[in-house]
Amino acid sequence: MDLRIEGKVALVTAASKGLGKAVATQLASEGANVIICSRNLESLQKAKSEITKKTNTVVSVIACDVTNEKQVKQMIDSIIDEFGTIDILVTNAGGPPAGGFSDFNVEDYRKAVELNLLSTVSLCQKVVPLMQKQKWGRIVMMTSVSVKQPIANLILSNTARTGVIGFMKSLSNEVAKDGITVNSICPGYTKTQRIENLAEAFTNSRKGTIEDFYKKLEAEIPMKRIGSPEEFAQSVAFLVSEGAGYITGVSLKVDGGFAKGLF
Numbered sequence: 001m002d003l004r005i006e007g008k009v010a011l012v013t014a015a016s017k018g019l020g021k022a023v024a025t026q027l028a029s030e031g032a033n034v035i036i037c038s039r040n041l042e043s044l045q046k047a048k049s050e051i052t053k054k055t056n057t058v059v060s061v062i063a064c065d066v067t068n069e070k071q072v073k074q075m076i077d078s079i080i081d082e083f084g085t086i087d088i089l090v091t092n093a094g095g096p097p098a099g100g101f102s103d104f105n106v107e108d109y110r111k112a113v114e115l116n117l118l119s120t121v122s123l124c125q126k127v128v129p130l131m132q133k134q135k136w137g138r139i140v141m142m143t144s145v146s147v148k149q150p151i152a153n154l155i156l157s158n159t160a161r162t163g164v165i166g167f168m169k170s171l172s173n174e175v176a177k178d179g180i181t182v183n184s185i186c187p188g189y190t191k192t193q194r195i196e197n198l199a200e201a202f203t204n205s206r207k208g209t210i211e212d213f214y215k216k217l218e219a220e221i222p223m224k225r226i227g228s229p230e231e232f233a234q235s236v237a238f239l240v241s242e243g244a245g246y247i248t249g250v251s252l253k254v255d256g257g258f259a260k261g262l263f
């Protein structure tokens with residue numbers, strides 16, 4: 001299937017590692033002009049050379065903390081200066097720390113909301129007007145399968161990410177008439193640094209070994225395996241394609257069947 005995104009300008013945030021990097025790699029291999037950001041310039045440069053090696057294309061890198069509105073504005077302005085617009089926006093950020101109700105205070109919740117919800121709002125506020133002007137755009141908000149089924153010991157993530165779904169659906173209704181689709185993609189357990197961090201938190205809390213952690217996860221997944229960043233990235237690539245132009249306002253799980261509800 002030809003995704004018809006060749007030459008489109010695609011910004012993928014929080015993409016020096018893991019799922020974001022896999023998405024950037026996939027979009028670059030489909031011929032998009034990809035810009036990636038994260039907080040650490042060194043890891044961005046490393047990601048850039050890995051993506052170039054894999055796809056034979058050059059991606060642009062910008063150091064930006066997506067929770068910092070000023071930095072987000074500077075990033076968008078510099079993309080407009082260089083590329084003129086943004087056609088595809090894939091929003092992503094790091095995940096909040098693991099823990100349950102008694103582990104966190106209100107400030108921790110505030111930080112989680114800033115990281116996962118407000119960063120998404122701030123990116124969209126700056127990018128949507130560009131898409132409205134050109135009457136075409138694709139926005140995919142990376143969340144988590146926790147928006148369908150809360151995950152034990154991830155209360156901050158479970159709480160902050162559901163707000164993204166309310167925002168996504170509301171925005172999708174408002175901008176559909178402008179040729180913009182807005183969707184969310186919800187990864188289940190996928191093999192990245194984030195999962196390794198959760199495995200470490202599990203062993204640190206003396207609940208068992210690393211092997212116990214992975215066995216426990218795999219037992220909960222009908223496919224009996226953790227997903228790969230590449231298969232996640234291919235789903236995002238479909239949602240931003242020309243052919244997905246009539247899909248908007250959905251939250252697509254890429255979770256090997258982990259969430260057991262009907263929707």
Ligand code: NAP
Pocket residue numbers: 013014015016017018019020037038039040041043064065066067092093094095096115142143144145186187188189190191192193194195
């Ligand atoms: P990861 O491997 O830890 O990578 C996180 C990326 O986000 C890094 O590139 C990091 O780079 C960047 N980042 C973190 N905070 C940032 C910020 N404030 N501004 C800009 N960039 C930032 O994580 P992942 O597994 O790819 O997960 C990506 C997202 O999906 C996370 O929110 C995670 O919680 C969620 N998720 C993951 C899974 C999974 O199984 N992997 C499942 C469900 C949901 P810098 O450190 O350089 O900023």
